[in-house]
Amino acid sequence: MNRRRFSVIALIALFISFLGAPLITRADEKTPEGELRVGMEAGYAPFNWTQKDDRNGAVRIQGDKAYAGGYDVQMAKKIADKMNRKLVVVKTEWDGLLPALQSGKIDAIIAGMSPTAERRKEVDFSDPYYESQLVIVTRKDTKYAKATSIKDFAGAKITAQLSTFHYDVIPQIPDVNKQEAMDNFPAMRVALESGTIDGYVSERPEGVTAESVNSDLKMVEFDKANGFQTNPEDVQVSVGMRKGDSDMAQVNQTLAGISQDERVKIMDKAIKDQPATDETQSASGKKENVFVRILKQNGSMFLRGTGVTLLLAIVGTTVGTLIGLLVGVFRTLPESDNSAKRGLQKVFGWLLNIYIEVFRGTPMIVQSAVIYYGIAMAFGIDLNRTAAALFIVSINTGAYMSEIVRGGIFAVDQGQFEAAHAIGMTHGQTMRKVVLPQVLRNILPATGNELVINIKDTSVLSIISVSELFFQGKSAAGTNYMFFQTYFIICVIYFVLTFTATRILRVVEKKMDGPSAYVRLDDVEVAVGEDK
Incomplete structure (x- = not known):
């Protein structure tokens, strides 16, 4: 294997390492001193919900401009105050609450969770703070x-x-x-x-x-x-904490100081204060289009969710395409005459095949849960949520793009490889100057299709509570109770995004194709439809 082949391998390894480096913080990272990170859905009114401001004692959601309100939030505030800590609300999908707690991403679950016998095997529960x-x-x-x-x-x-x-x-x-x-x-x-x-x-x-x-x-x-x-x-609702957490005694002490009458008053106020009640009252007082009302109430949330969706889709598709190109080029390298280098090349090829088969053969929603929660639980590595989402989309897309690139390379006539080698071009020169320019055009429709798929498939990242468009829409629907209207708006936004992306890619394809025909006029070759 010559120096150029080693360069390709090193470039792939460096690229993957660079992509993964920003995701890792510290393996033994703890909650910042003075904070109490509490996980909840922020979409289960009146226990917890999402709203756009801090009315009625709502608390800012971590990593978001929205706020969380409800009975759970008020109880969490009392616990945090008693512990002299700052309450940090971490908006998390219901299925992700237990993994988030066990992996150390949150310190407590205060989300209307019942202390069932099955859950007690995994976490410790406080005395009940509500009974229904x-x-x-x-x-x-x-x-x-x-x-x-x-x-x-x-x-x-x-x-x-x-x-x-x-x-x-x-x-x-x-x-x-x-x-x-x-x-x-x-x-x-x-x-x-x-x-x-x-x-x-x-x-x-x-x-x-x-x-x-x-x-x-x-x-x-x-x-x-x-x-x-x-x-x-x-029928009881309790605070969930990690096994053996020393703070449990203080939580129980705080709950013991809250009388039953006070708990009933807090719940009654939560039912009255929830945003859905405000919208119902405003709707009864004046006529206003329901879609306009939803956009007024949640437009900023939808806009932020759209931005996150586009970021994940565009960056994930771009990085995934680069991974696919690198893997595709590596797969075209001829075998080395040196047995040791040839063995290394085969081993690296097997690793790439495993990567491709695993990420093409498993759903991205499963990959998300395994990477985000599994790594934290198994190795104590804390991943930034948005960076982890970018990593997941990128490597998932890279696995598909590597096969698309391979097909694009095979689509180039073998005679062009032979002709390039016949005039003395190296394998690297052949790929850069002859093959890859054609491959890029060949794979452009498939790359565009991957972008459209990624725009839609980012919705599965709600499993790790990434605040993309679908996650924001679900939070809004859980708060305003106007499900069909809210999801219809989300559907329209997704359609606009995918339709626009498709049209832009069609224009790019036409630009890369050039004019459809040429004519010879006065011994000068001129494109049909263009000025002389």
């Missing part, structure tokens, strides 16, 4: 709205949130048509309004909220004899 009862939220225009017992829901299509005990109690309903669990409450409310399900299991505060802001929904309550049979800890 289970209800079923259904539509007001169905027969189930008049139910007085869970038996009245026999045959109904019922679901609940994924990874909650709410889903586990559904079989207590006789002959129930148990549906697949859903990721979050906004998704369940959309399914309920569309008729996909007949109801979902929830807790009373959420049911009160749903009923108060949407006149089409009905919260069905049950007495003890006719309702769900639960353990006390199932």
Whole structure:
């Protein structure tokens, strides 16, 4: 293997190292002294929600210009004050709360989480800071709205949130048509309004909220004899912390100082203060287009989410294309005559094949969870959330682009390689001056397709709570309860982004192709349609 071949290998290794370097902070990084990092969805009103300002005691969300409000936030403030720490709200998807806690990205979960026996195996829970009862939220225009017992829901299509005990109690309903669990409450409310399900299991505060802001929904309550049979800890809500955390005693001491009456007042105020209630009241006072109202309320969130989506898609596609080109060039290197160098070349080729097969053969949402949470849990390496997202999109795109580049290289006639070598050009010169210019044009449509795919697929990064467009839209829908309208706006924004990207790439393709035909006029070659 000559010096040029080693240069290509070194360049690939250096590029990957450079890409990964900014992601790693310190393996033993702890919470900054004086801070209490609390994880919550910020989309489960009235326990927690997202709003655009600090009204009613809301707290700024880490890495975002939005604020978190609700019952959980007020309880978290009391705990942080007692501990003489600054409260930092880390907006995290429900499925990501436990991994975030275990990996050290947050110090506590205060998100309406019940201390079930299964969860106690993984984390420690405080004394309960709220106790509720289970209800079923259904539509007001169905027969189930008049139910007085869970038996009245026999045959109904019922679901609940994924990874909650709410889903586990559904079989207590006789002959129930148990549906697949859903990721979050906004998704369940959309399914309920569309008729996909007949109801979902929830807790009373959420049911009160749903009923108060949407006149089409009905919260069905049950007495003890006719309702769900639960353990006390199932209907309690507690603070989750890492196993053996020494701060747990202080948290319990703080909670013990909050009377039951005060807790009820805080919850009642949270129900009254949530943004959905404000929008309902404003809508009843004056006529205003609902889409205009949503944009006024959440336009800045959508704009920031759009910016993050474009950043991830453009940078990820660009870096991924560079990775694909480097891998593609390496794969065209002829075997060295030296056995040791040839062996090294094969080993590196096998590693590249593993990389390509793994990242092409697994979903990006799984890759995101493994890289962001798995590395932190396994090796204690803390990754910056946005940088990790850029890394994930880039290496995922790189795996696909490497195969696209390989196809582009094969599309170049073999005779051009032979002709270049016949006139004395080296392999590197052949690739740079003859092959790659044609490859770039050949792969341009596929590269554009990858950009469009990345614009849409960045939505899966909500699993690691990256504030891209879909994540912001879901937060808004969970707050304003106008699901169809909010998701329709998000759909339009995605379409505008992909349509614009497609049109721009078409223009670039035409520019690279040049004129379609040439004519010879007065012994001067002139492009058709161009000035002489």
